[in-house]
Amino acid sequence: MDDYLKALxxxxxxxxxxxxxxxxxxxxxxxxxxxxxxxxxxxxxxxTLQKSFDVARDAEITLEGNPDSLDKRRLTELCRAxxxxxxxxxxxxxxxxxxxxxxxxxxxxxxxxxxxxxEARIKNISADLIFGLPGQDMASWKxxxxxxxxxxxxxxxxxGLKVESGTPLDQRVIHGEILPDEDLQADMYLWMVxxxxxxxxxxxxxxNFARPGCQSRHNLKYWMGRPYIGFGPGAHSDFGGRRYxxxxxxxxxxxxxxxxxxxxxEYELIAQQERGTEYLMLHLRTTRGIEEWEYRREFFMNFExxxxxxxxxxxxxxxxxxxxRWHFTPKGFLVSNELIGRLLEVQxxxxxxxxxxxxxxSEKERELKDGM
Numbered sequence: 001m002d003d004y005l006k007a008l009x010x011x012x013x014x015x016x017x018x019x020x021x022x023x024x025x026x027x028x029x030x031x032x033x034x035x036x037x038x039x040x041x042x043x044x045x046x047x048t049l050q051k052s053f054d055v056a057r058d059a060e061i062t063l064e065g066n067p068d069s070l071d072k073r074r075l076t077e078l079c080r081a082x083x084x085x086x087x088x089x090x091x092x093x094x095x096x097x098x099x100x101x102x103x104x105x106x107x108x109x110x111x112x113x114x115x116x117x118x119e120a121r122i123k124n125i126s127a128d129l130i131f132g133l134p135g136q137d138m139a140s141w142k143x144x145x146x147x148x149x150x151x152x153x154x155x156x157x158x159x160g161l162k163v164e165s166g167t168p169l170d171q172r173v174i175h176g177e178i179l180p181d182e183d184l185q186a187d188m189y190l191w192m193v194x195x196x197x198x199x200x201x202x203x204x205x206x207x208n209f210a211r212p213g214c215q216s217r218h219n220l221k222y223w224m225g226r227p228y229i230g231f232g233p234g235a236h237s238d239f240g241g242r243r244y245x246x247x248x249x250x251x252x253x254x255x256x257x258x259x260x261x262x263x264x265x266e267y268e269l270i271a272q273q274e275r276g277t278e279y280l281m282l283h284l285r286t287t288r289g290i291e292e293w294e295y296r297r298e299f300f301m302n303f304e305x306x307x308x309x310x311x312x313x314x315x316x317x318x319x320x321x322x323x324x325r326w327h328f329t330p331k332g333f334l335v336s337n338e339l340i341g342r343l344l345e346v347q348x349x350x351x352x353x354x355x356x357x358x359x360x361x362s363e364k365e366r367e368l369k370d371g372m
Contacts, residue, residue: 079122
């Protein structure tokens, strides 16, 4: 861990001059369970970031952590260092469901950590929940949501379970373990959206809900296509019109950072047309959605075909328009991958229709030159 800390500090200090003129207003310690890195190392990282970058006084500084790796002492130290938002991997209020996920904590530990965080004066706490777990039914999902609502948190992220190929859970499913079917998961999602709204949580993204003023400012940067810089093995960045990631191997990352080697693993310059595609893909994950003149102004692309398709979605109850902005409804969010795919096809067709006359004109010019 100390070698990794050294590598991170070198990487941060070398990168900071590239961000001159930028005000940093969010910092996020994530990508796993950074709370096990130790509060002393985390404080050192945070101090270095604050010294190296122009960090706003009211910056949102988030720490991800699991309930079994946090206590009042650690939280108090981190709060004093500047951490003001905590994101807890709660997942479920059922100890049986937590055990099925091989989680090390119980829900009683969740309750204890939330109490410790409040005593440490952390005022913004988020919980991650998962529906569609092995053996989960609607009653147990409702119980999880109600138990977490009782904690009076500021933010909740609720995700449908995705079984990754090659994982132990994947093997269990292959050998017959039953998961809630798609219809039940859809019912779980729609009930949750309605219940959280009644409790005062505004849905601002497919899976994210917040009390007024408590949206994740950091995650909104990704969904709004704003620049960000990552540090650590496998970390991604989108900065200066370029997207890049770093080597994934931990030991290789440490060796190259400490000895002046190349850390970048993948790199690409993002064309304006691709940014237009990302605008649709990312903005439509949010309830803010997309808007015609924003699209035309930023990407010089025709919005009409997209709006026609959105009007079709509106008739199906999948999309809605408010104050000239289009966004998906909860029912639309359930099938958002398919809907966004259709919009991207429309966008591609509109782009081709625009470029073909230009290509034909260029071909005619070449033919005339050849003829002369």
